[in-house]
Each structure stands twice: as C-alpha cells, then as structure tokens.
Amino acid sequence: MDSRFFIAPEQLEAFEAAARSGSFSAAARSLGKAQSTISGLISNLEIDTGLQLFDRSGREPKLTAQGRALLQDVRALLNSYSRFEAKSHSLSAGLEESITVAIDESAIDLNRLVRGLSPFYQRYSTVSLNLLHASGDSAAKLVREGAADIGIILSQGDYPEDFDFRGVGSCSFVLVAGVQHAIAEQESVSSQDLHDHLHLRISAAGDQGSLPENDLSDRIWYLESYSLFMKLLTAGLGWAFVPLHIARPYLDAGTIKVLPTDFQLTPYPYGTDLIWSRRKALGPAGQSLIDEISCVLAAAEAEPA
Structure with a gap:
C-alpha cells in the first residue's frame, strides 16, 4: 500500500491558525472561512497524517503533544509556500529574479x-x-x-x-592625515611635503585609478576597502584624499584633520x-x-x- 499522502496548504493554514488563535472559531474569523470548513480541514489533516493534532475533550481544542511537535514545521512550510507563490507571481510578471x-x-x-x-x-x-x-x-x-x-x-x-x-x-573629497602624523602638525603643507610621506589610496588590484592624485607621491599603499584604510590613516601611517562622507565621523572625533596646503588642489567635488x-x-x-x-x-x- 502506498503510504504517501497529499497535504493541501489550506489544511496546514487551518491547523496553524487554530493553534495560534486557540479555537476553531477564531481561526475561521482570521481566515475568512466558516468554522465548519476549518474543522473539516483539520479533521482531514488528522486523517491524512494518522495523528491526533487537537484534544477536543474540553471547551476549546488544545494542541496535543503530536500537534505541538509539528507546529514549527507547519509554519516553516507555510512560509516556504508563501515565498514560492510570491516569487512565481513576480517572475510571471517579468520581474528579475x-x-x-x-x-x-x-x-x-x-x-x-x-x-x-x-x-x-x-x-x-x-x-x-x-x-x-x-x-x-x-x-x-x-x-x-x-x-x-x-x-x-x-x-x-x-x-x-x-x-x-x-x-x-x-561627492566631495578632503585631504587629510591622522592627528598623530607629523604632517598634521604643520601650519601649511606643500606638494613636496606630500611627496615625502606615504600616500594611502583606495584602488582595485592593478588599477591606478583616474583621480588627479597619482603624481603627488611615489610612496603609495593601495587598499581595496575603507575599513583597513581608515585604521591606517588614524594610526598616522600616511595621508590621503578621502570622501567627506567617510571622513566626517573621524573629523568629528578628532582622529584625523584636514591638511592646509600652500598650492592649488584640483577642484572638487x-x-x-x-x-x-x-x-x-x-x-x-x-x-x-x-x-x-x-x-x-x-x-x-x-x-x-
């Protein structure tokens, strides 16, 4: 005999609603169905699974141990079904996956x-x-x-x-260095000062970039993200052009400062x-x-x- 059975989503939905609300009548109201329909769906689920999911001996049905054991799995299945239904509708409407x-x-x-x-x-x-x-x-x-x-x-x-x-x-850029850096103590910074110190740059591997800062120093470290970049900068290990939206929290905290220059920088932003x-x-x-x-x-x- 084939022991496989088919469980309709409506049966699982009725079971979950009754377990959540504490009664078949409340479950019927929440799902917009008749109480007899909810009772029938749950009864059929019990027949199909061979399990007693609710104890009906009291005034209101109560989950049995078997019902409690299945409840989380039922909720997971309903969530998966909802996601499947929503995605299938989206794909049929031409939405990207x-x-x-x-x-x-x-x-x-x-x-x-x-x-x-x-x-x-x-x-x-x-x-x-x-x-x-x-x-x-x-x-x-x-x-x-x-x-x-x-x-x-x-x-x-x-x-x-x-x-x-x-x-x-x-996007505005500012020329900055960590307050611990020697160059940060100068009243005015020249292009030669920048050339003499380490320049930190954000750049993908092998990409020299297009910003007009390439010729200001021949001592350059390239980094791919701002996480380590800002740690090096605040530790006093170089100077850099930094987007203002990234520099602002560090400027406010006083861990970096804008460098005053005695030469004209390429206009930003x-x-x-x-x-x-x-x-x-x-x-x-x-x-x-x-x-x-x-x-x-x-x-x-x-x-x-």
Missing part, C-alpha cells in the same frame, strides 16, 4: 544608499540583491563584463556607447553616476532601484551643508 549592484564606496554615502534600498525591499521583496564592493574603476568593469547590472561610481569623462548612466549627485549596460536590459525592479537611489541622493543634495 536577482539584481547585482557594484558599489564604489567613494561615490556614495552608504547610509543614504540604505534609505533607497529600504523602500525597494518593501516593493520587491522577492527580488534578490547582490551588493558588491568595487573600488576604483572596477565597478564600471563589472557592468561592462555583465557581472553587475548596475554600478554606483564616481563620474567618468566618457562611457562606452553601450552604457546608459544617470548623474545622481556629487566629483559627480556620482549610476551606470548600466544597454546590452543587458533592466527589468522593472532594476529601473525602480535606480529611481529609489536617485531619489534619496537628490534629496541629500538639497540638504543644507
């Missing part, structure tokens, strides 16, 4: 990025987001190679013909762009993500300095 975003932290305040991701999640909870750290020009490279759908980067002078982009704001490739068309979720990020960055630009 996942979106990959390559992010250059120099180009965007991550706190502001989160403000754009939160409403996106509320609208597209079935779409998986892959958020990649990509310093220097590597974000644009990932988009060009199809490894990322969207890039958040410092503006470049020229993009390939198959790129689309949207300017979404600007740099623009921030969102980029994507025309060869890999964005679906509705990708377009919405660009709109959400653009919106929060535009609002940030309007805030007083």
